[in-house]
Amino acid sequence: MGKRKLRRQSEDGGLNITSMMDMMTIILVFLLKSYSTDDVSVAPSKDLQVPVSTSEKAPKLAVNVVVSQREIVVDGESVLQLTTTQDANGVEVTQVPDDEKRGQLISALYERLLEKAETAKDLAMRTGRAEFEFKGEILLQCDKRLPFSVIREVMFTAGQAQFGNFRFVVIKGSG
Amino acid sequence: MGRKKEADPELDLVPIMNMVTILIPFLLLSAQFVSIAVIDSTLPAIGKPQPTTEQQEEEEKLNLSVAITDKGFTILGASGVLGNPKGEGSTVPCVRDGCPGVESYDTKKLTELLGQIKDEYPDEENVILVPESSIPYDVLIAAMDATREDPETKVQEKARVLFPYVVIAGGVQ
Numbered sequence: 001m002g003k004r005k006l007r008r009q010s011e012d013g014g015l016n017i018t019s020m021m022d023m024m025t026i027i028l029v030f031l032l033k034s035y036s037t038d039d040v041s042v043a044p045s046k047d048l049q050v051p052v053s054t055s056e057k058a059p060k061l062a063v064n065v066v067v068s069q070r071e072i073v074v075d076g077e078s079v080l081q082l083t084t085t086q087d088a089n090g091v092e093v094t095q096v097p098d099d100e101k102r103g104q105l106i107s108a109l110y111e112r113l114l115e116k117a118e119t120a121k122d123l124a125m126r127t128g129r130a131e132f133e134f135k136g137e138i139l140l141q142c143d144k145r146l147p148f149s150v151i152r153e154v155m156f157t158a159g160q161a162q163f164g165n166f167r168f169v170v171i172k173g174s175g
Numbered sequence: 176m177g178r179k180k181e182a183d184p185e186l187d188l189v190p191i192m193n194m195v196t197i198l199i200p201f202l203l204l205s206a207q208f209v210s211i212a213v214i215d216s217t218l219p220a221i222g223k224p225q226p227t228t229e230q231q232e233e234e235e236k237l238n239l240s241v242a243i244t245d246k247g248f249t250i251l252g253a254s255g256v257l258g259n260p261k262g263e264g265s266t267v268p269c270v271r272d273g274c275p276g277v278e279s280y281d282t283k284k285l286t287e288l289l290g291q292i293k294d295e296y297p298d299e300e301n302v303i304l305v306p307e308s309s310i311p312y313d314v315l316i317a318a319m320d321a322t323r324e325d326p327e328t329k330v331q332e333k334a335r336v337l338f339p340y341v342v343i344a345g346g347v348q
Binding site for chain 1: 188189191192195196198199202203205206207208209210211212213214215216217218277306307308309310311312313315316317319320323324326334343
């Protein structure tokens with residue numbers, strides 16, 4: 001019997017794929033399960049660690065502002081670089097450079113957001129449909145280590161540019 | 176021998192394998208392993224002053240706010256610092272070293288105190304967060320979680336909703 005099996009295998013010379021198929025099927029099902037078609041995607045990196053929250057609310061598409069430790073990005077386009085300095089105690093503090101802002105207003109961000117608001121309003125006017133109505137919604141993806149002073153300046157600027165409904169993007173966690 | 180092979184036909188799995196190997200990289204690319212959510216917040220409404228008729232003064236607004244400092248949380252109401260019914264203080268100090276790190280804040284205690292306030296003012300749904308400039312964003316989100324709902328107390332199988340509408344105020348410089 002053993003001799004025959006050996007002979008048969010050497011005759012075919014084929015791989016036994018069945019077990020590999022099993023594995024592939026499992027991987028396929030797992031990947032299909034984690035397949036997502038969300039409007040919003042987060043790409044965590046070293047400079048952008050989105051905080052974890054117990055919120056269950058699903059994100060909706062809106063103007064996307066990413067504030068990482070290095071820069072501010074609006075809808076995929078970099079707007080402004082942030083600086084990180086060390087304070088007296090050697091703690092790293094990220095802030096908006098002083099020459100980039102007027103009071104609390106971040107000029108470059110303000111101009112970009114105003115453009116976005118105009119575009120959105122124009123779209124709403126042309127289509128005249130309720131779903132495109134400008135509601136001033138803005139998605140904020142911020143790094144969790146950023147001090148509130150930076151967040152406040154970004155929020156203030158967005159508010160000045162008519163974006164008053166903030167949606168803070170968080171990662172769903174067990175809490 | 177040849178006849179036996181005919182009687183035992185084996186499925187040709189190679190084409191399926193080919194398809195699966197193509198599908199896997201494609202699905203890997205579009206797979207999202209973190210599921211995201213959002214927390215809503217609005218700018219503090221600028222606008223018309225409230226008419227102060229006598230009736231409205233009776234149903235006094237609570238104006239609940241939570242100040243976040245590097246010492247801990249402080250719960251404030253319309254009439255200054257709010258004490259809870261048991262007469263305890265309304266400050267929730269940091270419990271562990273490393274303030275203002277998110278681990279050091281006692282969010283459980285804050286939720287508990289806010290639960291007691293919710294018992295007294297069941298119609299209130301707004302809370303104003305007033306963080307200090309140096310407070311990390313992480314702590315802000317943790318505070319929003321703590322004020323929104325109480326996972327310990329269940330109401331119809333769901334976490335009890337406390338103050339879901341959060342407004343972030345400018346804070347102290």
